[in-house]
Every structure is written in C-alpha cells, then in structure tokens.
Amino acid sequence: MEANFLMPAPMRADQARQIPIATYLERSGIQPAKVTRGGRELWYSSPIRDGDTTPSFKVDTEKNLWFDHGMARGGNVIDLVIEMRRVTVKEALAILESGFAGSVPAARRLTATAGTPAGEKKKDIEASQGFELISAQDIEHPALVAYLASRCIDVALARRYLREIRFRPKGSLKQYFALGFACGNGFDARSPVFKGFVGDGKTISTLNFTDKGTVAVFEGVYDFLSWLAMRGIEEPDCGIVILHSVSLRRRAIDAIRVHGFGRVVLYLDHDAAGRETAGVIKAEFGDRNIVDRSSTYVDFKDLNDWWIGLGFDGRQTNAEKK
Numbered sequence: 001m002e003a004n005f006l007m008p009a010p011m012r013a014d015q016a017r018q019i020p021i022a023t024y025l026e027r028s029g030i031q032p033a034k035v036t037r038g039g040r041e042l043w044y045s046s047p048i049r050d051g052d053t054t055p056s057f058k059v060d061t062e063k064n065l066w067f068d069h070g071m072a073r074g075g076n077v078i079d080l081v082i083e084m085r086r087v088t089v090k091e092a093l094a095i096l097e098s099g100f101a102g103s104v105p106a107a108r109r110l111t112a113t114a115g116t117p118a119g120e121k122k123k124d125i126e127a128s129q130g131f132e133l134i135s136a137q138d139i140e141h142p143a144l145v146a147y148l149a150s151r152c153i154d155v156a157l158a159r160r161y162l163r164e165i166r167f168r169p170k171g172s173l174k175q176y177f178a179l180g181f182a183c184g185n186g187f188d189a190r191s192p193v194f195k196g197f198v199g200d201g202k203t204i205s206t207l208n209f210t211d212k213g214t215v216a217v218f219e220g221v222y223d224f225l226s227w228l229a230m231r232g233i234e235e236p237d238c239g240i241v242i243l244h245s246v247s248l249r250r251r252a253i254d255a256i257r258v259h260g261f262g263r264v265v266l267y268l269d270h271d272a273a274g275r276e277t278a279g280v281i282k283a284e285f286g287d288r289n290i291v292d293r294s295s296t297y298v299d300f301k302d303l304n305d306w307w308i309g310l311g312f313d314g315r316q317t318n319a320e321k322k
Contacts, residue, residue: 138163
C-alpha cells in the first residue's frame with residue numbers, strides 16, 4: 001500500500017505571530033549584541049537597515065514585538081519578515097512555514113549576558129535530533145525561490161545542484177521543506193529559517209576530480225554557487241571540494257592529497273574557524289601552490305555575502321578569476 005503523508009495546513013497569520021521573533025532571527029543567523037532586563041529585551045544591529053553600529057533594534061520577548069529606534073518602526077514577526085525579505089504577507093507566511101511547518105517553538109528567556117556578537121555565523125539547529133527524508137523534487141516552492149533570490153543565486157543554476165526536499169524529525173509527522181545539496185547519505189539542507197543535515201553519513205563533497213591541476217575549496221554550497229555565478233559558468237572547470245563543515249577539513253585534506261592536486265585555491269569564511277582551517281590547509285600543503293582568495297571578499301563574512309553585496313551585476317575582476 002502506498003504511504004500517505006500528513007501534510008500540514010498552510011500556516012495562518014495568528015499561528016505565525018506566535019513564533020518568537022528571537023527564534024526567527026536566530027534561525028536567520030542573527031544573534032543579539034546585548035541582553036537587558038533579565039532577558040526580556042534583546043538588542044540587535046538592525047537587520048532591516050545598514051549602518052547600525054550601536055545596536056538600536058529591540059525585541060521585547062514577552063510581548064513578542066520588535067522596534068527599530070533608528071526608523072521609529074516596529075511590529076510582529078510577520079512585519080519583520082516583510083521588512084527583511086521585501087515580500088508580501090502571503091510570501092512572509094510561506095517563509096515562516098518553511099522553517100516551522102505549523103509547529104510553534106516555545107519562547108525561551110535568555111540570561112542577561114553580553115550574548116553572541118551580532119552577525120556571527122549561525123549554528124546547525126536541532127542538529128542532534130536527526131531528520132529523515134520524505135521526498136526530493138525540482139525547486140518550485142515560492143519561499144525557496146525567494147530565498148535563492150535573496151542570496152543572488154539564479155534558480156536555473158540552483159536547479160543543477162540543489163533539490164527541494166521534504167523531511168521530518170525522526171518519529172514525527174511534522175514536515176519541513178528546504179533546499180538540499182546531496183551529500184553523503186542525505187542532504188545538506190537550507191531554507192530561510194533552517195540549517196541542518198537530513199539523512200546520515202554527512203561528509204565532504206567532491207566534484208570534477210578529473211585531473212591533478214587545481215582544486216578550489218569552499219566552506220559551503222552557496223559559496224560554490226556564487227563562484228560559478230561570478231565566473232559565468234554552470235559547471236566547474238577545476239576540482240571542487242565543499243566542506244559543509246570545517247570539522248570535516250581532515251577529510252578534505254586527505255582527498256586532495258590522495259588525488260595529487262598541484263594547486264589549492266581557498267574560499268573560506270572570514271571568521272575564526274575559517275582562518276584556522278585555512279592555516280591548517282596551508283601547513284599541510286606547504287609544498288603545493290596554495291592560493292587564499294579570501295582577500296577578494298575581505299569586508300564580507302564569506303564569498304556569498306560578497307556576491308550579495310555586488311547584487312546581480314555579475315562584474316568580474318582579475319582577482320575573482322580562478
């Protein structure tokens with residue numbers, strides 16, 4: 001008998017408004033710069049305007065409302081998604097649904113500490129719970145298409161490497177959906193409000209290991225897609241390693257060494273983990289030609305962030321070439 005999966009009804013506005021704003025921001029990779037009033041007030045560098053060097057975007061965790069003092073504007077979580085993503089109410093609900101799938105996480109009060117600096121790279125959510133794949137198909141959902149647009153990745157290019165996946169926590173009927181890149185025995189998954197691994201056997205990804213010339217090393221899938229887009233190509237013209245996590249760098253080093261690449265080009269993040277990983281790889285291959293391209297996007301957290309900063313103009317300089 002063919003299995004029937006329970007699909008949740010579309011998220012209603014009253015359900016969406018129960019989603020803690022702090023949780024949405026956390027799942028979007030945004031952390032508070034400071035916490036006051038015993039955790040009731042969280043202060044951020046504004047996610048809806050540039051230049052907020054003294055965090056003036058407040059979230060009241062009890063009322064579940066936000067207020068940007070620099071713009072004298074505020075609202076609920078739906079209003080925030082509309083402001084951040086430049087979308088309609090319907091699209092905002094689809095974005096929220098993609099990460100919460102009709103279930104509303106309980107609000108949690110943060111302790112009054114300095115917190116994690118705003119803009120720090122987000123961690124995998126619910127990484128220890130485990131997810132199982134339900135289906136994989138071509139990318140169609142408007143929330144995922146909008147997410148690709150927000151990262152300046154063309155849908156046609158994304159469809160060559162990514163799938164729209166449906167999955168659920170093990171032992172649950174609640175369904176989620178996201179963009180997935182096949183990796184190990186599962187998918188490295190991402191949506192506007194979700195980052196995690198669906199399946200098991202997470203490992204590095206290698207592409208185009210056809211010669212012993214150059215290999216480019218990326219920390220994430222969207223850095224790789226940005227690299228293709230900025231060079232105006234759809235298929236890599238050198239070897240590719242995608243780490244998916246810097247914790248897997250030893251596997252990358254072993255793969256590069258075994259294959260015998262003569263030149264290693266690094267596109268790693270501008271954070272402590274990325275710099276440390278670059279240092280380890282350079283130390284491992286002191287006898288190879290190591291090229292660190294992080295200077296290309298020195299004022300940005302990673303290559304995709306830099307590509308977003310350029311917009312869709314697709315400009316290319318000599319420094320951005322392979």
